[in-house]
Amino acid sequence: MLRFEELTKSYCTAHNQVHALKSVQGHIEKGTTVALCGPSGSGKSTLLNICGLLDPEYQGKIYLDNELVPHNKKALTQLRREKIGFIFQRYNLIPVMTAFENIEYPLLMLGISKSERYKRVAKMIEAVGLAKFAKQRPDQLSGGQQQRVAIARALVKEPALIIADEPTANLDTETAHLVIDLMRTLGKQLGCTFLIATHDHRMTDRCDRILTLSDGNIVEQTTTPLHPVSHNHTSEALCFG
Numbered sequence: 625m626l627r628f629e630e631l632t633k634s635y636c637t638a639h640n641q642v643h644a645l646k647s648v649q650g651h652i653e654k655g656t657t658v659a660l661c662g663p664s665g666s667g668k669s670t671l672l673n674i675c676g677l678l679d680p681e682y683q684g685k686i687y688l689d690n691e692l693v694p695h696n697k698k699a700l701t702q703l704r705r706e707k708i709g710f711i712f713q714r715y716n717l718i719p720v721m722t723a724f725e726n727i728e729y730p731l732l733m734l735g736i737s738k739s740e741r742y743k744r745v746a747k748m749i750e751a752v753g754l755a756k757f758a759k760q761r762p763d764q765l766s767g768g769q770q771q772r773v774a775i776a777r778a779l780v781k782e783p784a785l786i787i788a789d790e791p792t793a794n795l796d797t798e799t800a801h802l803v804i805d806l807m808r809t810l811g812k813q814l815g816c817t818f819l820i821a822t823h824d825h826r827m828t829d830r831c832d833r834i835l836t837l838s839d840g841n842i843v844e845q846t847t848t849p850l851h852p853v854s855h856n857h858t859s860e861a862l863c864f865g
């Protein structure tokens with residue numbers, strides 16, 4: 625669950641002050657997928673950075689799983705490590721690591737034991753349908769496969785919130801649908817909340833809600849008619865249990 629209240633952020637430049645977020649409010653239920661839309665410069669990245677606990681310099685309050693997020697940088701880093709996963713447009717996998725090792729990395733950072741790491745990664749790589757590719761490095765995988773590794777990496781620690789920035793922008797339509805279905809299905813099964821900046825209608829159509837930003841304000845909140853998750857590609861990959 626993510627809640628933010630009166631979030632305000634300004635950037636000071638040499639010539640003026642830019643009001644990137646103007647006291648925005650929002651509430652995203654646990655397990656929900658929310659698209660963040662709006663024109664260039666409307667404040668999407670600013671909101672993602674603050675909700676992703678990357679930027680402590682803001683006014684207002686954020687609650688993650690009902691707990692108030694501190695502004696303190698050190699506490700924020702620890703909380704981010706435990707509670708936030710990230711998915712990027714360009715996948716951002718570590719090139720010298722295999723798919724398995726990329727997914728394992730966040731658990732290593734949390735000091736989780738080797739046997740527990742192995743169990744969790746094996747389950748997650750199976751859930752995204754890539755068990756056969758566990759030993760491949762990113763340059764040996766397609767774009768869609770790399771994004772599925774990135775989804776598994778984001779979800780493996782079962783975070784409260786996943787922040788995604790244009791996760792389908794580089795993918796063809798069939799792969800984009802597969803990636804969206806994986807995010808939605810696994811997110812709901814694991815109780816992770818998704819906040820996704822996107823211009824992609826293939827994505828916005830399948831999210832539970834759309835928040836639209838304009839000039840630092842949330843100007844619209846739409847509930848989408850939910851598309852059923854399609855099970856025609858890798859139905860076994862969508863079963864996480």
Ligand SMILES: Nc1ncnc2c1ncn2[C@@H]1O[C@H](COP(=O)(O)OP(=O)(O)OP(=O)(O)O)[C@@H](O)[C@H]1O
Pocket residue numbers: 635636637642643644662663664665666667668669670671
């Ligand atoms: N580091 C910064 N210094 C000064 N101004 C900034 C900085 N970062 C963002 N801004 C300004 O804040 C406003 C919101 O920017 P932001 O990057 O959040 O928008 P966005 O919706 O993500 O845009 P895009 O879709 O182009 O990435 C814009 O006017 C931008 O120019």
